Amino acid sequence: MRAATGLALVFGVAVFLTLAVGVRTASLAEIWNALVAFDPANATHVTIQSIRLPRLVAGLIAGASLGVAGTVMQALTRNPLADPGLLGVNSGASFAIVLGALIFGRSDAGLMSALAFPGAALASIAVFALGGGLRGETGHVRLALAGTALNALLLSLVSAIVMARSETLEVFRFWVAGSLSQASQRPLSAMALVTIVGIGLSLALAPRIEALSLGSALARGLGTRPARIQLGALAAVTLMTGAAVSVAGPIAFLGLMVPPLARRICGHALRLELIASAMLGASILLLADTAGRLVLAPAEVRVGIMTALIGTPVFIWIARRLKPGAAS
């Protein structure tokens, strides 16, 4: 109970800071007024409505999606290094969107965003095939290296395409490292819907994923069909990752940091863990974004860089704790 209160508090603070902090600092009362009694002549109200609110929504979508996707992937593979960013699923979505823009020319963001889903699906199938399959015996290290290689390939291709189109540095950065600064131009409401479907699917599958983690044979004995559950979980991961990349670009390490924290908060109950992951993911992403806006102000550090700076020490910490023989 105390953990739940703490989590809700952190989440509330993260949301408040996203709306309040910036060039024009807003008080709680001003935020409230901007939302319920919007005054177009009030500059603070306009800032909140047109810049910070889309940013908040994008942060909620991307943060919750990536947090839950990370927890699902880690529960499925029992690999503490599984993360949609590290395994190249993010880059797959990013590459598909950029490639779509190259082939079909500049068209609306919503249509291009639809390409994120086949991109993410192909990348996750590729990385699990190359990393040794979805079964529990997947080597920790092998999967992480396969993801690194896939990331390197896809991000090199993204760089080549973006440079070939002579896009601005801002566009390049968005599709390589992720940012919330273009939130108002992204298809937020559609992707919010996709995220909700993805999280719902994960919650529905949670007990069966847990059964699967007892081992395939035992799970079959309990009446579950491993292949179906894996497929369903991959579909959920694809939906959530695709939505996150569509609104915020490829943000790595969030799905790595969130699951161990969620487990610490609610113990080993996957449904609760998933709910905690959604809140934690959104909170960490929003706090990292706010920190990125403040740390080198007036310049803005993209949130993808902030999550990488926070997440890499976590990665090293997990890598150190893997047992020497844990590769198999």
Added chain:
Amino acid sequence: MTRSIILAAVLLFAILLSLMIGQVMLSPATLWAGLSTGQGPAALTIRVLRGPGIATAVGAGAVLGLSGTIFQILLRNPLAAPDVMGFTSGAGLAVIFGVMAGLALPTPVLAALGGSAAAIVVAVLSLRRDGSQTTITLILVGLGVGFFTAAAGSFILTRLPPQEAAEAQRWLSGSLAARNWGHVAQVFGVGAVLTLVLVIQSRSLALLELGDDLAKGLGLRADRAKWGLSATGVLLAATGVAVAGPVPFVALMAGPLGARVTRARHPAARLAAAAVTGATITVLADLAARASIPGLQLPVGVMTGIFGAPYLLWLLAREIETGDL
């Protein structure tokens, strides 16, 4: 022997091809005229436009190949390369930081400092509590340090104005744009000195390849030799980064590919093959980066990424079959 000649011939062919192809195409005859007489349009292209970039590619590729092979032999793992373990991105970060902070240190010194710092951090962080160290942990921690330095590089780029940031971003992905003969002299000069040091150490490397116990039994002070070889390896990688940026995957690929073509077994022969192969890979990647999209020069690192990542994936797929990982 014939296979070594083939390897060298491929490099020569790659260099000539690279000299001919570009925005202005040169025919073999024009190229020959330019090379032999030093006059005419071809001579200008060689001396000013393409020559320095290609020569830098040869030098940087060679030192990166040597560096990768040293670590692959020392750690007995084809994945243990300075680009996988974050040493090259550490060197790159130090160069960017030094330039931004206005430090009055030459680029190779900055790269050497950054590369060494990254290597020390990786070595310390991968130590277990009982003092032991496994290659797998070393590689994973190295990957993590590489991710961190890459993010830190992007972080400090945020402070630059867009134009300079774009330039620095290109350099950070590995770039041979706007090289001059000064860069060539630098990479070949420093590279030659380090290669000499490596030649002196090559007997230790050959002994260490047999295993620590056997090497000690044969009278080698194994720990000291390992530190010496690692230092040479880090400095070789830093020399490449100083002129070409942290080009990914060249150090990883050069050794195994070179050994495959020449069927070399002995460490000294593998090192020589890796140097030639690294140079060939970099020259060809640079050519692809210049010629694949008309009117646009991609950073060479984008091309080594596109070629190198499938190699890493293939390596993993093969290791799954043989059960080595």
